[in-house]
Amino acid sequence: MKDKILTDRKTLLKPVKRVVIKAGSGMLTGSEGLNTKVINSLSTEICGLWENGIEVVLVSSGAIASGLKKLGLTKRPKSISKKQATAAVGQSSLMMAYEKAFSRCGKTVAQILITRDDFNNRRRYLNARNTIFTLLSWEITPIINENDTVAFDEIKFGDNDNLSAMVANMTEAHLLINLTDMDGLFNKDPRTHEDAKLISVVEKINSDVIRCAGTDPGDLGTGGMASKIKAARKVTLRGIPAIIANGRRPGVLNGIFRGEATGTLFLPQENALCGRKHWIAFSKASRGRLVIDRGAAEAIRRNGKSLLPSGIREVMGNFARGDSVIVLDNNKKEIAVGMANYSSDEIKKIMGLKTSEVESVLGHKDDDEVIHRDNLAITAGIADGDLKC
Numbered sequence: 001m002k003d004k005i006l007t008d009r010k011t012l013l014k015p016v017k018r019v020v021i022k023a024g025s026g027m028l029t030g031s032e033g034l035n036t037k038v039i040n041s042l043s044t045e046i047c048g049l050w051e052n053g054i055e056v057v058l059v060s061s062g063a064i065a066s067g068l069k070k071l072g073l074t075k076r077p078k079s080i081s082k083k084q085a086t087a088a089v090g091q092s093s094l095m096m097a098y099e100k101a102f103s104r105c106g107k108t109v110a111q112i113l114i115t116r117d118d119f120n121n122r123r124r125y126l127n128a129r130n131t132i133f134t135l136l137s138w139e140i141t142p143i144i145n146e147n148d149t150v151a152f153d154e155i156k157f158g159d160n161d162n163l164s165a166m167v168a169n170m171t172e173a174h175l176l177i178n179l180t181d182m183d184g185l186f187n188k189d190p191r192t193h194e195d196a197k198l199i200s201v202v203e204k205i206n207s208d209v210i211r212c213a214g215t216d217p218g219d220l221g222t223g224g225m226a227s228k229i230k231a232a233r234k235v236t237l238r239g240i241p242a243i244i245a246n247g248r249r250p251g252v253l254n255g256i257f258r259g260e261a262t263g264t265l266f267l268p269q270e271n272a273l274c275g276r277k278h279w280i281a282f283s284k285a286s287r288g289r290l291v292i293d294r295g296a297a298e299a300i301r302r303n304g305k306s307l308l309p310s311g312i313r314e315v316m317g318n319f320a321r322g323d324s325v326i327v328l329d330n331n332k333k334e335i336a337v338g339m340a341n342y343s344s345d346e347i348k349k350i351m352g353l354k355t356s357e358v359e360s361v362l363g364h365k366d367d368d369e370v371i372h373r374d375n376l377a378i379t380a381g382i383a384d385g386d387l388k389c
Helices: 002-013 036-051 063-071 080-103 122-137 152-156 160-170 207-212 225-236 252-257 275-283 294-303 344-350 355-362
Strands: 018-023 055-060 109-114 141-146 175-180 242-246 264-266 286-292 312-316 324-328 334-339 376-378
Touching (some): 002 252, 018 036, 036 055, 055 080, 055 122, 055 160, 080 141, 109 122, 122 141, 122 160, 141 160, 160 175, 160 225, 160 275, 207 225, 225 242, 225 264, 242 252, 275 334, 275 376, 286 294, 294 334, 294 376, 312 344, 344 355
Parallel strands (some): 018 055, 018 175, 286 324
Antiparallel strands (some): 242 264, 286 312
């Protein structure tokens, strides 16, 4: 079995020419602040990947953790403003450490700070994408982090695991490697169970796999293993394999690309979502929810139909035309995510009506559909690994 896994990994990773590597706070920092030994080792290995013809995008945590040391703080601040200020102090040290580390092997790095809004707006999304592609063409390693100093929601709810998945999809990467301070995904929490066993390969991310993931983050990080599983799910549904491995192990990246059974490998799904629908489902932040009746749910799930006004029973939240909304069935379970052709106020007026009645109620009719099927990504069954396009 071990030889089969090694062979499969070699075959799977052989075509990789672009990789997104996420480095977590747990591996990059310690009680004394930034761990320069780990950063130097990681940078050297990334330089080696470039020499082997593999483009690398690095998503790096560590700004807040680095700022804590510079400010003499022992715990992450609780208030948003203090977290933002700590990130601002630490980000410069983080980039300086990378500058020095990469310069040792003659490589240049570039800092890119991104917020969720950069993914919500299609034009800004494409601009960021083009900037990254330009840097890669110059053989410069983009180092990406959330712009913690201005991104309120990202500090409170987000993490760089999620960002790394978004960047992997944005850049059409061939692999996502999530480096942490753990060896991978275990069947139990290894911190509390001595008999915990490492899971080498995950074919589909289903409810059993999700239950294996702990939700508690490390002392310096914002995510836990659960957030890493969610990130892996997002990329595997795009057809991109993912690996979670211990970034503190010397030579971890070299081992991965040699095909060694390092960490946990998440296999890509065969029926991948197209780029635009994946962006709608996972990158564009949802602003509201629509509850639809049984008939509309069946039409969407089984037949790939658009959502019409007649099938809508409830509107939740305030959103504008073009915003992303979650579609719920009559049991209020998520079945899809789509871009609305009408605002929440407009939909409240026309829900339950026939398409022919829309213009008389609103005074205009921009579209027959509330959500057109081309802008509708079916998400029902994704948690159990069953993708329905």
